[in-house]
Structures are given as C-alpha cells and as structure tokens.
Amino acid sequence: MLATNFRGPRRVRVDQKPEPEIKHPQDAIVRVVRACICGSDLHLYNGSVPDTRIGTTFGHETVGYVEEVGSEVKKIKVGDKVLVPFNIACGKCVFCKQQLFGNCHESNPQATAVGGIFGYSHTAGGYDGGQAEYVRVPYADVGPMVVPDWMDDDTAVMLTDVTPTGYQAAEMGGIQKGDTVVVFGAGPVGIMAARCAWLFGAGRVIVIDHIDYRLDFAKKWCPAEVYNYEELPDVVQFMKETTDWIGADVAIDAVGAEATGRIGQTLLGKKMHLLGGAATALQWAINSVRKGGVISVVGVYGPVGALVPIGNIVNKGLTLRANQASVKRLLPRLVEHVENGILTPKDLITHHIPLEEAGDGYKMFSLKLDNMIKPVLMPPKANKTVH
Numbered sequence: 001m002l003a004t005n006f007r008g009p010r011r012v013r014v015d016q017k018p019e020p021e022i023k024h025p026q027d028a029i030v031r032v033v034r035a036c037i038c039g040s041d042l043h044l045y046n047g048s049v050p051d052t053r054i055g056t057t058f059g060h061e062t063v064g065y066v067e068e069v070g071s072e073v074k075k076i077k078v079g080d081k082v083l084v085p086f087n088i089a090c091g092k093c094v095f096c097k098q099q100l101f102g103n104c105h106e107s108n109p110q111a112t113a114v115g116g117i118f119g120y121s122h123t124a125g126g127y128d129g130g131q132a133e134y135v136r137v138p139y140a141d142v143g144p145m146v147v148p149d150w151m152d153d154d155t156a157v158m159l160t161d162v163t164p165t166g167y168q169a170a171e172m173g174g175i176q177k178g179d180t181v182v183v184f185g186a187g188p189v190g191i192m193a194a195r196c197a198w199l200f201g202a203g204r205v206i207v208i209d210h211i212d213y214r215l216d217f218a219k220k221w222c223p224a225e226v227y228n229y230e231e232l233p234d235v236v237q238f239m240k241e242t243t244d245w246i247g248a249d250v251a252i253d254a255v256g257a258e259a260t261g262r263i264g265q266t267l268l269g270k271k272m273h274l275l276g277g278a279a280t281a282l283q284w285a286i287n288s289v290r291k292g293g294v295i296s297v298v299g300v301y302g303p304v305g306a307l308v309p310i311g312n313i314v315n316k317g318l319t320l321r322a323n324q325a326s327v328k329r330l331l332p333r334l335v336e337h338v339e340n341g342i343l344t345p346k347d348l349i350t351h352h353i354p355l356e357e358a359g360d361g362y363k364m365f366s367l368k369l370d371n372m373i374k375p376v377l378m379p380p381k382a383n384k385t386v387h
C-alpha cells in the first residue's frame, strides 16, 4: 500500500509499504478515505519529538471504511464508515475511566504522560498512522465512531482532532459570561478555539498570529478581533491596553512548540532543541491575562523543560490547564453541534491533496503557502467527491 514514510527532519516521502494486519483480537483494519495533516505533525516533521523513527507512517486524523475486524470487536463491523479519534485508548484503565482518553495508561504503557497516538513517534506508543491507504486501529470498540449517514467525509475527519481540540481549549479556559478571551495562533486549532469560546459565553474574542490570510479567515469565521503581532510594538502591552490595563480573563495557547516571535525562544527551543520548543505564545498568554485569570494550553510541547515565566503564574494567581484533547469524551456533544449547524468545521479545509503528494503537502503546510489552513490527504481509492 501507499503510505507516508518519515526520512528525517523535513523529509516525508510516500512509498509502498506492507498492508497492516490484525495483531490483536480487538484490532480493526481501516481503509482510509481522508487523513489530515495537523500542526502536531509539524513537531514530528521538524524533528522536535524524541524517538520519531525513520520509516514511521504519520497521521492521526483519519476517516475510512472498516475492512477487517479482530475476533473480539463487537461495536463496528466490516463495511462501516468510521471516524477515528487521534488518541488510542483502552477504555478500561484508571485514566480512561475518568474520560482522560488522551492519557490512557495501556496504549502507551511505558509512559507517564501522553497515551498512545496514531503516527506520533515511539514517545506516543510507536503506532503507525493513517496517512496511508490502510491503518491498524487498536481497541477498535473504544475510539472509532460510525459516521452518521448525514455527515460528509470532510466534516467527519474534522471531528477526529481539530474540533474537539478547539472545543476543549475553550472548555479548559473556564470561560464565564462576558469574558475577554485571547487566542494565540490562527491555525485550525486556534480558529476552532476562538469559535468555541463564544459557545461558552465569551463577550470578546481576540485572535493573535502573524499570518494575515489566517487572521482574515478568523476575523470572519469565528468571528473575532484579530491582530498581527508583527504589527504591534509589544503584544503583552497591547493586550493590557485593550483591556483597561487589567488583562484578558482567559488566554488560549493554540501554537505550541513551533512558535515564532521571540528570537531567544526560537533559537533555544526550535533551532538548537535545548528546550521542549519555543514557548513564546505561552509566555505571551501568561503575561496577557489578568490576575486570577486562566491559561488553557492545547499547543503541544516536547517532554523536556521550556522557558515559561513561572513567577508570573504564581504572583498573578493563575490557573493553568492543559492536555491532549479527549476526543471520545467530546464527540457526542460535537456531533450534536454539527447536526444543529452550530459548528461547520469543514469550512477550515482549504486543500485536498493526493496522498502521493504528501511530501509537498507537508512543505506547504509547514511554510503556510497557498493560503493553506487545513490540508486533507486523499488516498487513490478515496471517494473524491468534496461536499
């Protein structure tokens, strides 16, 4: 089958690989019809995630048809179309029982932080991902959800990660009615977080990035006040000024390790890999909220330390919440929001790219070329109809 093949930093190729097989009675094999590239994949692509092995198949946002199931799989059957959450979760461990499906203790057994994630290095369990023609899905009765008849493939794939992550970013902010929420990052995740902030009662939503086409999209779609940080003398100063010198109530970091904007962070965190990424957006978030405010972090950082102003967290009495999104926990509510027209996540998809051209897709997404917001890879046998 065709599959992405990581060859080292900034080199993703598509090659022929053996088709996956059932390895455990709870596995399913899924024939992929949609597989997104995510901002999280850029951490792998840039070589920032430890133990990302040559030969890995990336991809954790997948929709496809069930081709084969193991003997213990009961809830999905051959022929079903399923959307597969990015987290791999056993459904039974102490963390899954608390609905912390992003922190499963069984799917990544040597780890004490993240659970298993498709196509996300051996740090996240060493599973091959869905940017391929077929993918093996472990614990197939737990994560995958049968796609309802009325839902198109593009919408379904946006429910595997971006929509739940943006929603959880807003949820973790503990937004109160009328709150001012500032979102750092106008990528798919930040745009969705800004949109969802309104659902929780925000009174003012501000989005900050430095890429104008993304800010323009956020301005109309979220909708939000948008600012290009390169045009502001000082982002934190501006955030204070625009909130009567109080600060925002809630700040969301939807950027993570690849942040730009501060040379020291970039050098130590991105170029030299001495830190778990450039924590520029997180630093701005911490310094932009009011005393007693909340920081919600969905941007992904590496496992080693990063440069964050911990003193300001303490002295301002901030609450910091963070996690990988718990996709399975949020799906029922989000499917309802999509059905009712409250969320229209496929609007964020700007590019459908043949799987064979995934290498170019990575390059374009990484460099933010051609006004790209969210790219979806299409295997050769996928239904090419774009709704």
Ligand SMILES: NC(=O)c1ccc[n+]([C@@H]2O[C@H](COP(=O)([O-])OP(=O)(O)OC[C@H]3O[C@@H](n4cnc5c(N)ncnc54)[C@H](O)[C@@H]3O)[C@@H](O)[C@H]2O)c1
Residues within 6 Å of the ligand: 038, 039, 040, 041, 042, 043, 161, 162, 165, 184, 185, 186, 187, 188, 189, 190, 208, 209, 210, 211, 214, 229, 254, 255, 256, 257, 258, 259, 260, 261, 280, 281, 297, 298, 299, 300, 301, 323, 324, 325, 326, 373
């Ligand atoms: N926690 C989760 O479950 C989860 C799930 C999906 C993605 N993520 C993470 O969310 C982050 C965003 O993902 P995405 O797909 O939207 O990525 P993306 O690369 O498309 O978007 C990131 C955006 O941040 C902007 N940016 C860079 N530095 C900035 C700064 N200092 N201030 C403000 N904006 C800045 C970039 O210009 C870009 O538009 C990534 O770190 C990704 O790993 C987390």
Ligand SMILES: [Zn+2]
Residues within 6 Å of the ligand: 038, 039, 040, 041, 060, 061, 086, 161, 162
């Ligand atoms: Zn993702």
Ligand SMILES: [Zn+2]
Residues within 6 Å of the ligand: 089, 090, 091, 092, 093, 094, 095, 096, 097, 103, 104, 105, 106, 107
């Ligand atoms: Zn578990």
